Amino acid sequence: MKSIKNHLMFILPLMAILLGVEFYLVFDRTTDSYEKGLKEGYSMLVVSKTPVSLDYLQSLNSQISSSKKIKRQEIVTEIAKGVSKINEKKILNVLPHFYSIHLGDYLGIDELEVIKKDLETDDNIKRVETFGSAYSSSYRLFSFIKLSLKIFIVFMAVVSLFLIIKQMEIWKYAHRQRMQVMEIFGAPLMLRSGILFKVAIIDALLATIFTSLFFLYLKFQWAANSGIDMMMQNKEELFKMTDIVVLLVTALLIVIIAVYSVVFTTKGEEE
Amino acid sequence: MSNVISVSHLTLAYEDDKEIIKDVNFNIKKGEFVFITGPSGSGKSTLLKALYGQIKPREGSLVVGGLDITTSSASKLQELRTHMGIIFQDYKLVNEWTVAKNVVLPLMIAGYSIDVQDTQSKRLLKHVKLSEHGDKYPLELSGGEQQRVGVARALAKNPVVILADEPTGNLDDYSSNVIWDLMENACQQLDTTVLVVTHKIPSIFSLPYRHFIIENKGVYEVH
Numbered sequence: 001m002k003s004i005k006n007h008l009m010f011i012l013p014l015m016a017i018l019l020g021v022e023f024y025l026v027f028d029r030t031t032d033s034y035e036k037g038l039k040e041g042y043s044m045l046v047v048s049k050t051p052v053s054l055d056y057l058q059s060l061n062s063q064i065s066s067s068k069k070i071k072r073q074e075i076v077t078e079i080a081k082g083v084s085k086i087n088e089k090k091i092l093n094v095l096p097h098f099y100s101i102h103l104g105d106y107l108g109i110d111e112l113e114v115i116k117k118d119l120e121t122d123d124n125i126k127r128v129e130t131f132g133s134a135y136s137s138s139y140r141l142f143s144f145i146k147l148s149l150k151i152f153i154v155f156m157a158v159v160s161l162f163l164i165i166k167q168m169e170i171w172k173y174a175h176r177q178r179m180q181v182m183e184i185f186g187a188p189l190m191l192r193s194g195i196l197f198k199v200a201i202i203d204a205l206l207a208t209i210f211t212s213l214f215f216l217y218l219k220f221q222w223a224a225n226s227g228i229d230m231m232m233q234n235k236e237e238l239f240k241m242t243d244i245v246v247l248l249v250t251a252l253l254i255v256i257i258a259v260y261s262v263v264f265t266t267k268g269e270e271e
Numbered sequence: 272m273s274n275v276i277s278v279s280h281l282t283l284a285y286e287d288d289k290e291i292i293k294d295v296n297f298n299i300k301k302g303e304f305v306f307i308t309g310p311s312g313s314g315k316s317t318l319l320k321a322l323y324g325q326i327k328p329r330e331g332s333l334v335v336g337g338l339d340i341t342t343s344s345a346s347k348l349q350e351l352r353t354h355m356g357i358i359f360q361d362y363k364l365v366n367e368w369t370v371a372k373n374v375v376l377p378l379m380i381a382g383y384s385i386d387v388q389d390t391q392s393k394r395l396l397k398h399v400k401l402s403e404h405g406d407k408y409p410l411e412l413s414g415g416e417q418q419r420v421g422v423a424r425a426l427a428k429n430p431v432v433i434l435a436d437e438p439t440g441n442l443d444d445y446s447s448n449v450i451w452d453l454m455e456n457a458c459q460q461l462d463t464t465v466l467v468v469t470h471k472i473p474s475i476f477s478l479p480y481r482h483f484i485i486e487n488k489g490v491y492e493v494h
Binding site: 177178180181182184185186187188191 | 325
């Protein structure tokens with residue numbers, strides 16, 4: 001019973017870290033499409049004196065991925081209703097050229113301002129409208145959620161790591177006699193710490209299995225039967241087989257750090 | 272004959288700077304049997320710990336098996352310890368291991384195969400008259416039997432030097448005599464250097480030996 005408790009004291013904090021890692025992976029994957037939507041749905045308006053090509057705009061700023069000319073005739077038709085054909089032609093002649101431009105990446109407000117400035121340095125460009133405020137609210141909300149999740153995961157990971165190291169110290173204490181005797185007889189660090197590595201690696205494997213099973217359950221049972229469209233559509237993003245490798249490597253890395261941090265604090269055999 | 276242990280101007284001190292042994296000089300040659308005696312707290316065990324590198328000398332040099340312990344790296348010291356057999360008053364056996372596994376610890380550390388370890392553990396346990404106890408755990412044995420396991424472990428890899436700290440301190444006369452016999456045999460037959468820290472030299476001891484006394488922070492040979 002005591003042994004099970006000792007193992008749980010190690011497995012549970014490790015699982016907390018692994019759950020954090022996996023939640024982040026899932027969040028990153030599922031929000032990727034949302035991020036794409038924000039990017040694709042966003043466009044800037046550029047007003048120029050003369051017609052400009054995409055290459056010309058890209059030479060001003062490389063973040064611009066595409067441009068679409070807004071037909072001036074449609075604008076004139078819309079604003080010059082009831083105006084004679086001659087006057088409509090005059091309006092068309094003085095009207096500048098309008099372009100809707102798209103960006104290659106999902107950018108922040110500051111980066112949008114840089115693009116605006118780059119474009120405005122050109123004399124041919126009369127005006128650039130970024131629609132920053134509308135874009136900004138979605139972008140800031142999205143960034144805030146992402147940052148909050150990252151902070152929470154990092155905080156949880158740090159607390160869990162301390163708990164893991166604490167448990168490792170308890171194990172070291174439990175096995176101190178064996179480790180001391182082995183040290184006296186010249187056993188290298190790896191050999192005398194072997195018992196700690198052994199239990200830690202077994203628990204790392206168990207924590208990886210439990211975390212993977214939890215997400216497999218979410219994917220095949222909960223999400224599939226949830227009736228929530230978004231969940232059912234993104235079911236595949238909830239857990240991928242490559243995640244097992246990520247979780248296992250993370251778990252092993254953590255236990256190695258924990259064992260070494262405890263073993264290297266050993267002063268040696270005390271009598 | 273070459274020196275196995277060379278001590279020159281050696282000073283040992285506790286962490287609080289209190290000196291235990293000061294400016295001590297002596298040499299011990301290969302195959303010699305040496306007793307170190309002295310009153311309680313005189314520094315006998317501390318000297319022994321310094322000899323297997325558990326305590327770093329404050330001053331002087333301490334060369335064991337050609338390695339200067341005062342300047343050696345941790346890995347060199349580790350290597351040196353694999354050529355030593357160390358016996359403790361409180362046995363220092365691993366209680367969760369069987370007697371057989373305890374005995375072959377030095378072979379395990381040296382990377383010998385399981386087959387060799389099995390063969391050697393049978394031979395060693397027979398040598399210390401504990402053939403029937405290989406599968407038992409240390410706490411199932413008497414004090415004398417546990418110390419015989421400790422001696423068998425110390426002899427497992429034919430060490431260059433055996434360091435023993437009060438090996439018979441807690442034992443009855445019969446067990447003590449068995450332990451002395453085993454160490455005499457190791458010295459005589461394997462030419463092993465044996466250095467024993469004890470309160471009292473055994474009355475029945477057949478080998479020639481050297482005797483040092485630790486007193487007032489000094490080490491003096493008794494002729």
